[in-house]
Amino acid sequence: MNTINMSMAVVVAVLYGVGFYLLLQRSLMRVLIGIVVLGHGANLLLQLAGGPPARAPILGSAPDEQIADPLPQALALTAIVITFALTTYLLALGYRSWVLVGHDEVQDDIEDRRIAHRRAPEASMGEEAGSDDMSEDEDDPGSAAASGDPVEPSVTSGPAGSGRGVGR
Amino acid sequence: MLALVVAHLVMAGLLPVVSARSRRAAFGVAAVLPGATLIWALANAREALGPGLEATTGWAPALGLEFSFRLDALGLVMIILVAGLGALIFAYSAGYFGRKSRDAPRSAALLLAFAGAMLGLVLADDLLTLYVFWELTSIASFLLVGQSGEHRANRRAALQAVLVTVFGGLSMLMGIVLLGEAAGTYRISQIVAAPPSGAMVTAALVLILLGALTKSAQLPFHPWLPAAMAAPTPVSAYLHAASMVKAGVYLVARLSPAFADRAVWWVPVVVLGLGTMLLGGWRALQEIDLKRLLAFGTVSQLGFLMVLLGAGGRIAAMAGLTLLLAHGLFKAPLFMVVGTIDKITGTRDIGELSGLGRQLPALAAVAGLAGMSMAGIPPLLGFVGKEAAFEAFLHEGGTRGWTVALGLLAGSVLTAAYTARFLWGAFAAKPGVEAREVSRPTLALTVPTWIAALGGLALGAGYPLVDALADGYATAYPAGDDALAAGYHLALWHGLGLPLAFSAVAVLGGLALHARRTAVNVVHTRLRHPVSAQRGYEAVVAGLERLAVRVTGRVQVGSLPTYLAILLITVLVLPGTALLIGGQWPDDQMPFHSLIQLPLGLMVIIAALALVRAHRRFTAVLLVGAIGYGIGGLFIVDGAPDLALAQFLVETLTLVAFVFVLRRLPAHFAENTSSSGTRIRKALIAGAGGILVAIAGVVLSGAREAPPATSAEFVRLAPEAGATNVISAILVDFRALDTVGEITVLLIAAAGTASLVLATRHDRRRDGQVKSGSGSPEHEEELLR
Numbered sequence: 001m002n003t004i005n006m007s008m009a010v011v012v013a014v015l016y017g018v019g020f021y022l023l024l025q026r027s028l029m030r031v032l033i034g035i036v037v038l039g040h041g042a043n044l045l046l047q048l049a050g051g052p053p054a055r056a057p058i059l060g061s062a063p064d065e066q067i068a069d070p071l072p073q074a075l076a077l078t079a080i081v082i083t084f085a086l087t088t089y090l091l092a093l094g095y096r097s098w099v100l101v102g103h104d105e106v107q108d109d110i111e112d113r114r115i116a117h118r119r120a121p122e123a124s125m126g127e128e129a130g131s132d133d134m135s136e137d138e139d140d141p142g143s144a145a146a147s148g149d150p151v152e153p154s155v156t157s158g159p160a161g162s163g164r165g166v167g168r
Numbered sequence: 169m170l171a172l173v174v175a176h177l178v179m180a181g182l183l184p185v186v187s188a189r190s191r192r193a194a195f196g197v198a199a200v201l202p203g204a205t206l207i208w209a210l211a212n213a214r215e216a217l218g219p220g221l222e223a224t225t226g227w228a229p230a231l232g233l234e235f236s237f238r239l240d241a242l243g244l245v246m247i248i249l250v251a252g253l254g255a256l257i258f259a260y261s262a263g264y265f266g267r268k269s270r271d272a273p274r275s276a277a278l279l280l281a282f283a284g285a286m287l288g289l290v291l292a293d294d295l296l297t298l299y300v301f302w303e304l305t306s307i308a309s310f311l312l313v314g315q316s317g318e319h320r321a322n323r324r325a326a327l328q329a330v331l332v333t334v335f336g337g338l339s340m341l342m343g344i345v346l347l348g349e350a351a352g353t354y355r356i357s358q359i360v361a362a363p364p365s366g367a368m369v370t371a372a373l374v375l376i377l378l379g380a381l382t383k384s385a386q387l388p389f390h391p392w393l394p395a396a397m398a399a400p401t402p403v404s405a406y407l408h409a410a411s412m413v414k415a416g417v418y419l420v421a422r423l424s425p426a427f428a429d430r431a432v433w434w435v436p437v438v439v440l441g442l443g444t445m446l447l448g449g450w451r452a453l454q455e456i457d458l459k460r461l462l463a464f465g466t467v468s469q470l471g472f473l474m475v476l477l478g479a480g481g482r483i484a485a486m487a488g489l490t491l492l493l494a495h496g497l498f499k500a501p502l503f504m505v506v507g508t509i510d511k512i513t514g515t516r517d518i519g520e521l522s523g524l525g526r527q528l529p530a531l532a533a534v535a536g537l538a539g540m541s542m543a544g545i546p547p548l549l550g551f552v553g554k555e556a557a558f559e560a561f562l563h564e565g566g567t568r569g570w571t572v573a574l575g576l577l578a579g580s581v582l583t584a585a586y587t588a589r590f591l592w593g594a595f596a597a598k599p600g601v602e603a604r605e606v607s608r609p610t611l612a613l614t615v616p617t618w619i620a621a622l623g624g625l626a627l628g629a630g631y632p633l634v635d636a637l638a639d640g641y642a643t644a645y646p647a648g649d650d651a652l653a654a655g656y657h658l659a660l661w662h663g664l665g666l667p668l669a670f671s672a673v674a675v676l677g678g679l680a681l682h683a684r685r686t687a688v689n690v691v692h693t694r695l696r697h698p699v700s701a702q703r704g705y706e707a708v709v710a711g712l713e714r715l716a717v718r719v720t721g722r723v724q725v726g727s728l729p730t731y732l733a734i735l736l737i738t739v740l741v742l743p744g745t746a747l748l749i750g751g752q753w754p755d756d757q758m759p760f761h762s763l764i765q766l767p768l769g770l771m772v773i774i775a776a777l778a779l780v781r782a783h784r785r786f787t788a789v790l791l792v793g794a795i796g797y798g799i800g801g802l803f804i805v806d807g808a809p810d811l812a813l814a815q816f817l818v819e820t821l822t823l824v825a826f827v828f829v830l831r832r833l834p835a836h837f838a839e840n841t842s843s844s845g846t847r848i849r850k851a852l853i854a855g856a857g858g859i860l861v862a863i864a865g866v867v868l869s870g871a872r873e874a875p876p877a878t879s880a881e882f883v884r885l886a887p888e889a890g891a892t893n894v895i896s897a898i899l900v901d902f903r904a905l906d907t908v909g910e911i912t913v914l915l916i917a918a919a920g921t922a923s924l925v926l927a928t929r930h931d932r933r934r935d936g937q938v939k940s941g942s943g944s945p946e947h948e949e950e951l952l953r
Contacts, residue, residue: 003869003870003872004865004866004869004870005757005758005759005760005761005765006757006758006759006760007759007760007765007766007769008760008761008765008769008802009862009863009865009866010769010773010862011769011772011773011802012858012861012862012865013858013859013861013862014772014773014776014777014858015772015776015795015858016857016858016861016862017854017855017857017858017859018776018777018779018780018854018858019854019858020736020853020854020855020857020858021780021850021851021854021855022779022780023732023854024729024732024733024736024850024853024854025729025850026728026729026838026842027837027838029785029788029833029837030788030837033779033788033789033792036792036796036822037776037779037792037795040795040796040799041861043799043811043815044799044802045861045865047802047803047806047808047811048806048865048869049865049868049869050806052761053761053762053765053805053806053807054806054807055807056807056808056809056810057807057883057893057894057895058892058893058894059883059886059887059891059892059893059894060892064880064883067807067883067894068806068807068808069876069879070879070882070883070894070895070898071876071878071879071882071898073808073810073811073895074895074898074899074903076808076811077810077811077814077895077899078899078906078907078910080811080814080815080818081814081818081910081914082910082913083818084818084821084822085913085914085916085917085918086917087822087825088822088825088917088918088921089917089920089921089924091825091826091829091921092829092920092921092924092925093924094829095829095832095833095924095925095928096924096925096927096928098832098833099928103838104833104838105838106728106729108725108726108727109726109727110726111726112724112725112726113725113726115717115720115721115724116720116721116722116724116725116726117721118717118721121713121714121716121717140321140398141315141318141319141321141322141398142321142397142398142399142400142401142404142459143510143514143516144264144400144401144507144510144511144514145510145514146271146319146400147264147265147266147269147271147272147400147401148265148266148269148511149266149267149268149269
């Protein structure tokens with residue numbers, strides 16, 4: 001039971017191809033138009049998949065077995081409306097982006113580029129606890145003093161007779 | 169039993185309310201539940217030593233998951249450690265943490281939650297239940313070591329602990345699943361009763377051992393345990409001496425009765441255990457921080473326990489269980505002593521402490537009592553266990569027996585030596601170091617210490633009690649016709665024999681080693697080498713991070729077109745290949761169904777191709793409109809007037825919306841700066857994608873065999889919905905909910921669009937300045953004009 005004929009298949013192919021191509025562009029406006037064209041292609045495909053041309057699904061206008069399959073039509077109708085909603089929203093988004101940054105180009109993420117040029121992370125999680133830069137830490141966190149009452153910063157004496165060098 | 173575990177967790181959640189009023193009261197309240205648990209367990213001791221006490225609660229019955237718990241001899245010993253020592257450490261914490269300490273409220277709640285998780289772990293009779301509690305203890309340990317996260321040392325130590333133990337835990341989960349599937353059950357008692365075998369079980373055992381060895385800080389995973397000493401001392405005493413680090417040993421003890429006779433089980437356990445015992449003892453001899461000294465001692469003792477509980481055999485099992493109990497009872501008070509010393513002197517450094525024994529004889533006495541148990545001096549429990557340990561391997565004889573026995577002897581010499589070093593370092597008067605004036609420690613600090621240390625003495629003298637426990641566990645190892653093993657019982661006096669000689673050599677050798685500590689230090693410095701487990705951990709983590717950066721740099725290039733192209737290529741390669749292989753081109757393909765499709769289709773195609781080349785925005789929008797109207801025409805041909813109507817309306821509205829926006833945008837698209845090569849590549853990918861979609865449409869719709877299932881029903885029922893138009897009947901009646909959803913989407917989109925447009929107008933009205941974004945001043949000016 002074949003439904004999509006050759007000429008319509010070509011139309012679908014062109015619509016999807018053009019849609020994909022525009023989607024790959026950097027101009028937001030072109031991307032948006034690409035989405036609209038893709039939407040057209042999808043709606044057409046949905047309707048074509050329902051069956052070959054037939055009479056409109058209106059009862060009484062034709063015998064029941066001659067009318068077109070109504071379900072894909074209902075679904076395509078919903079899809080058309082949703083595509084419209086999506087288009088207007090993206091349009092507003094593109095407009096706002098143009099207002100704020102002065103162009104409607106999709107820029108590369110500079111941060112990602114920076115990561116690509118980096119050979120190693122800036123800091124490692126695996127450094128040894130208590131290694132050479134312990135001096136940055138003011139006190140031994142495992143000590144009783146650290147678990148005692150918080151010491152007022154103005155008090156310089158610290159725990160009685162602590163032999164440990166205070167880092168700062 | 170589930171109720172007990174849950175009570176711990178609930179109580180932990182409520183504890184912050186108490187600690188807001190009083191830190192000490194919070195620790196007091198927290199001690200109640202572990203105390204009650206200990207009493208409950210002891211009350212059920214008779215049953216636990218006999219058949220075992222079981223309780224099962226459904227979890228997800230449809231998946232065959234349940235919380236099954238079981239209290240037996242091994243569980244009872246672990247509860248004495250978890251709940252008994254837990255209660256003592258809560259009492260100790262009340263004295264240790266300051267009245268206004270910021271760490272105390274968090275630590276109290278987390279310690280209690282940890283106690284609950286640990287209780288669940290040792291009671292679980294289901295491998296998956298055990299795994300859940302296993303990971304909960306890892307998380308609790310991470311939070312307790314990390315504390316407030318203000319200190320670099322805390323953060324690193326917590327991270328290292330959690331990375332190592334969770335790595336082991338995850339591999340253990342894989343092992344659990346393999347073992348459970350091979351055995352057909354996840355119930356530990358059933359698996360141990362009828363152990364499965366095969367290659368899958370061998371792999372499972374290796375994976376499970378990885379979990380046990382990481383959790384119990386065995387070679388080469390041990391460095392996380394000394395690093396975890398960045399936690400407050402009560403936390404170290406509880407998690408990293410008495411209970412959590414024993415989880416790995418516990419798991420080995422649980423499964424050993426079933427698997428200890430297999431080389432894949434006992435070889436890694438015994439070899440790594442012995443290595444860990446020796447390395448830990450040796451490293452303890454060079455530590456100058458009392459707490460880290462004890463931490464390496466713990467590493468060493470955990471290796472000892474691994475050897476005993478993983479080697480198999482009745483006597484070894486009895487020795488292992490005894491020492492498991494003994495280690496908790498001497499290591500926890502030793503940590504408490506260190507905490508007390510730190511509290512009253514402000515240091516834990518061997519080089520700064522002097523003459524403390526003369527000032528605080530009671531503290532020195534309790535430390536000596538616990539230390540004697542650690543070194544294996546009669547009549548303490550540690551001695552009873554060590555006698556049995558030597559007996560086990562000397563009796564076994566042969567290469568393995570003698571090797572292990574001599575290894576344990578060497579480890580015990582080191583143990584005695586670092587015990588002596590600990591006591592000397594903490595309490596002895598050292599020449600050249602000034603003795604400090606110290607205040608007496610409070611009762612909250614000393615009483616729990618004494619109780620735990622006296623427990624070791626009482627159980628050593630009252631060894632028949634421990635013998636009953638050990639015997640209850642060791643029944644899992646049938647001694648067969650070995651009369652000595654079958655009749656072995658723990659005792660303080662076994663007569664003159666090799667084990668006693670070994671014990672004597674261990675203690676005397678340790679004292680001799682301590683006496684020659686300067687020589688030991690020289691050897692230590694000479695043996696310093698660049699390869700260490702800590703370096704290995706750092707290298708592995710750093711390597712992973714470098715790999716992550718490299719992969720991220722490759723995969724996440726930051727270019728939207730690249731991402732989309734990759735997605736499209738994936739679609740082309742995967743479903744495209746499937747379509748080429750499995751698809752069948754329909755043989756009754758027609759060039760067209762209706763002649764009018766040709767001009768309409770041609771118009772759409774021309775408009776679409778022109779769109780690609782359009783440079784003016786307005787041209788592009790008009791071309792999109794042309795495509796839309798053309799498709800509307802095709803809908804009419806297809807017999808879908810409703811669709812065509814909607815398409816015409818929507819297309820018109822879209823055009824209007826575009827024109828509103830185009831009014832403000834520049835007339836031309838920005839010049840395409842990409843090279844022609846890039847453009848051709850994009851066109852090829854896009855074209856291939858379009859062709860693939862068309863082919864898929866033809867092939868898939870051609871593959872249809874039956875008429876649509878629901879459409880005839882819709883046509884038949886439409887009159888009952890009061891409609892002659894079937895489409896409207898579907899939209900407002902049969903599938904009305906879809907339509908409601910669609911309307912909602914429209915509303916949301918309208919609200920979003922309106923707010924985006926109004927935001928710009930708002931900016932303009934305010935004070936002539938765009939509030940956000942990074943537009944150039946010239947652009948803003950132009951915009952606001």
